[in-house]
Each structure stands twice: as structure tokens, then as C-alpha cells.
Amino acid sequence: MQIEPIARVQVFVTCPGRNFVTLKITTESGVTGLGDATLNGREMAVVAYLEEHVAPLLIGRDAHRIEDTWNTLHRGAYWRGGPVDMTALAAVDVALWDIKAKLAGLPLYQLLGGASRSGVTVYGHANGETIEDTIAEAKKYVAMGYKAVRLQSGVPGMASTYGVSKDKMFYEPADGALPTENTWSTSLYLNHAPKLFQAAREALGWDIELLHDVHHRLTPIQAARLGKALEPYNLFWLEDAVPADNQAAFRIVRQHTTTPLAVGEVFSSIWSCKTLIEEGLIDYIRATVVHAGGITHLRKIAALADIHHVKTGCHGATDLSPVTMAAALHFGLSVSNFGLQEYMRHTPETDAVFPHAYSFADGMMHPGEAPGLGVELDEGLAATFPYKRAYLPVNRLEDGTAFYW
Numbered sequence: 001m002q003i004e005p006i007a008r009v010q011v012f013v014t015c016p017g018r019n020f021v022t023l024k025i026t027t028e029s030g031v032t033g034l035g036d037a038t039l040n041g042r043e044m045a046v047v048a049y050l051e052e053h054v055a056p057l058l059i060g061r062d063a064h065r066i067e068d069t070w071n072t073l074h075r076g077a078y079w080r081g082g083p084v085d086m087t088a089l090a091a092v093d094v095a096l097w098d099i100k101a102k103l104a105g106l107p108l109y110q111l112l113g114g115a116s117r118s119g120v121t122v123y124g125h126a127n128g129e130t131i132e133d134t135i136a137e138a139k140k141y142v143a144m145g146y147k148a149v150r151l152q153s154g155v156p157g158m159a160s161t162y163g164v165s166k167d168k169m170f171y172e173p174a175d176g177a178l179p180t181e182n183t184w185s186t187s188l189y190l191n192h193a194p195k196l197f198q199a200a201r202e203a204l205g206w207d208i209e210l211l212h213d214v215h216h217r218l219t220p221i222q223a224a225r226l227g228k229a230l231e232p233y234n235l236f237w238l239e240d241a242v243p244a245d246n247q248a249a250f251r252i253v254r255q256h257t258t259t260p261l262a263v264g265e266v267f268s269s270i271w272s273c274k275t276l277i278e279e280g281l282i283d284y285i286r287a288t289v290v291h292a293g294g295i296t297h298l299r300k301i302a303a304l305a306d307i308h309h310v311k312t313g314c315h316g317a318t319d320l321s322p323v324t325m326a327a328a329l330h331f332g333l334s335v336s337n338f339g340l341q342e343y344m345r346h347t348p349e350t351d352a353v354f355p356h357a358y359s360f361a362d363g364m365m366h367p368g369e370a371p372g373l374g375v376e377l378d379e380g381l382a383a384t385f386p387y388k389r390a391y392l393p394v395n396r397l398e399d400g401t402a403f404y405w
């Protein structure tokens with residue numbers, strides 16, 4: 001039996017416009033693998049976890065034994081699960097898949113069963129201060145060939161709205177050395193959101209798929225009302241309508257609306273979505289490689305989802321590095337129940353630090369044919385962008401109550 005012992009485990013933190021944590025595993029024969037370990041706003045917790053508690057357990061292990069390494073790290077921790085643990089585990093898992101595919105001389109998707117489709121359909125983000133601005137941004141995506149666009153617009157009377165930023169193309173919410181404070185009004189938002197989609201359908205027509213992200217801001221009955229109000233505009237999905245810590249909350253939303261529901265970018269394991277999937281309470285599961293235990297665990301979530309008619313819809317914001325983007329594309333190209341992949345373009349600085357084989361054309365992405373993930377880390381360039389502490393915003397209701405961001 002061929003053995004590929006792990007010789008070295010390194011963690012790199014770089015900030016080419018935003019922070020990324022990258023794990024690099026090197027085997028005794030010199031093969032390297034990369035894994036993304038970025039947890040937006042809590043990056044250094046994962047760095048410490050990897051360096052102090054995971055790396056010592058990897059040295060000398062056979063890099064080929066991905067499933068066994070996953071189970072050993074997960075079950076062996078005793079305190080298992082949660083975003084820090086599962087992000088660290090994901091980084092190890094993806095780096096090992098990268099190594100295995102490089103050793104096989106194949107792009108990773110070939111080891112995951114081969115291509116199930118010609119490409120991975122993606123959606124972009126159109127955001128604007130007003131409905132008109134948002135529609136103008138959406139038209140730019142249509143012109144670039146996108147088949148699906150997420151629309152977020154500022155709400156009159158509210159100083160800021162989730163998803164709306166000055167930099168339209170490279171949206172970056174983690175913008176403060178201390179958290180920025182936003183104010184939220186559910187009633188202003190609920191009155192405004194349907195107007196956005198009515199105007200969007202009039203201006204963009206019906207051939208483009210439209211999506212919307214509520215970012216965990218509604219109660220179940222409010223989400224039900226919004227889902228019903230949006231039904232005439234035929235959304236591809238309504239995302240994160242309510243905080244999903246209580247999976248049963250989705251029963252109320254589901255009973256009231258046929259607007260398709262997506263959830264799960266903050267989920268770290270199958271246990272966060274087991275009820276949602278088994279009861280058919282959602283249509284798309286947004287768990288993704290980096291925060292849900294890597295390719296090994298995400299495949300198990302996707303397999304459960306498949307038998308319940310739930311499709312994948314992996315998170316792909318800019319705080320997920322090009323290493324995750326590549327992993328998501330290999331996964332999306334091969335998985336049987338692929339739905340849609342989010343793609344927020346990285347800045348040119350980020351693309352330069354992480355040269356990659358994946359590409360975009362005609363609204364679809366492809367991971368490329370390079371062996372492994374097809375992403376490298378330019379360590380020299382990465383070192384020129386030192387870590388900068390950055391927090392996601394926090395949210396308060398108009399009366400000052402601390403709320404979900």
C-alpha cells in the first residue's frame with residue numbers, strides 16, 4: 001500500500017484587501033495541498049486552533065487517509081463541532097483532497113465522481129442605494145453573461161441595509177477595526193422589498209433568475225408574509241429568511257409560501273440542517289466547504305439533501321478564499337443535486353495572491369483541469385499583506401435593542 005506521510009503543516013494569514021487564513025500541508029515526498037480556514041471576523045481563533053491543537057496530530061499521518069483523519073480529528077476532540085472546529089477540519093480535509101488529486105494527476109472533480117454537468121451556474125450580487133441603482137447593477141451582470149442575480153437595495157428611511165455597499169463589485173462587510181453599528185427596521189424593509197422585485201421584473205424581464213438575502217432578520221410569520229408578497233415575482237430563492245438556530249421555525253414559513261427557501265451559510269454540520277432537509281422545509285442548502293467540515297462532510301449533507309429533493313446552493317462570498325471557491329466548483333461540478341453557486345468576485349490583489357485555474361464564462365464557472373484543486377498560494381506576495389483585525393457589523397433595532405446582523 002502506498003503511504004504518503006505528512007511532513008509539514010503551516011498556517012498563513014494574509015490580507016490582500018481582506019483577511020484569509022490558509023492551511024498548507026506538505027508530504028514527505030514534497031506534494032503540497034491547500035485548505036481555506038477563513039472565519040470572517042474570528043480568523044485568529046482558527047489559526048490558534050490549527051497551530052496548537054491540530055497540526056501536531058497530523059505530522060506522520062498518511063495524507064491518503066482522508067476519511068480516517070476527519071473522523072479521528074472530529075471524534076477525537078471530544079468537544080466537537082462549531083464554526084472554529086469545523087472550519088479547521090475543513091481546511092485539513094480540502095488540503096488532503098488537493099494532495100490526493102495531485103498524486104493521481106487529476107483535477108479534484110474527477111475523484112469526486114467526474115463531471116455531472118458542463119459547468120457550475122453561478123449568481124452575482126447586484127446592490128444599490130435605490131431600486132433604480134440596483135436594477136442598473138443587475139443589468140451589468142446580465143451583460144457579463146450571468147443567468148442569475150441576487151438583488152439587494154437600500155431601504156428609504158434606513159441609513160444602511162445589509163448587502164448594500166459603496167464598492168458595488170467587491171462588496172466587503174467586515175469593514176471596521178471595531179464593529180460598525182447598523183440600525184434595522186423590519187417594517188420599513190417589509191414594505192420596500194416587494195417593490196424592488198416588482199420593478200426588477202418590469203425592467204429585467206422573466207428570463208433572468210432573481211434571488212434575495214434577508215440575512216436572518218425576520219420572525220417566522222414575517223418571513224411567511226414576505227415569501228407570499230414575493231410569489232408573483234418568481235424568485236429562484238429567498239435566503240436566510242429567519243435565524244435558523246431553531247430548525248422548526250421554518251415549518252411556519254413553509255406552510256405559508258411557495259417562494260423557494262435557501263438557508264445554511266452559517267451552518268457547520270449536518271446536524272444544523274437535518275430537520276430542515278428531512279421535513280422538506282427548504283429547497284436549497286447553502287452549507288459550504290469551508291465552514292461545514294470540508295468536502296468529506298459536505299458530500300454527506302448533499303447526499304441526505306438529494307433524497308429529499310433539496311439542492312445545493314453553496315455560499316461563495318468574498319470572505320471565502322479562492323481555495324474555497326475552487327473546492328466549491330469541483331464539488332458543484334460533480335455532485336448530483338447541484339442547484340446554484342454564489343460567486344462574488346475577488347479583488348485583483350486576492351486573485352494575485354491565489355493564482356487559480358478556475359474561470360467564468362456565460363454565467364458558468366469551471367474549476368479547470370489542473371491536477372488537484374488548481375489553486376496555489378504565492379507566499380511571497382501573501383507576506384506583503386499583513387493581517388488586519390476586522391469585524392463584521394452589528395445591528396440594532398430602532399429602539400436600540402441588539403439584533404441579528
Ligand SMILES: O=C(O)[C@@H](O)[C@@H](O)[C@H](O)[C@H](O)CO
Nearest residue numbers: 040173213265316317319342
Ligand atoms: O449570502 C452571502 O453571501 C452573505 O450572507 C455573506 O456576504 C455574508 O454576509 C458574509 O459571508 C459574512 O462573512
Ligand SMILES: [Mg+2]
Nearest residue numbers: 213239240265
Ligand atoms: Mg447570505
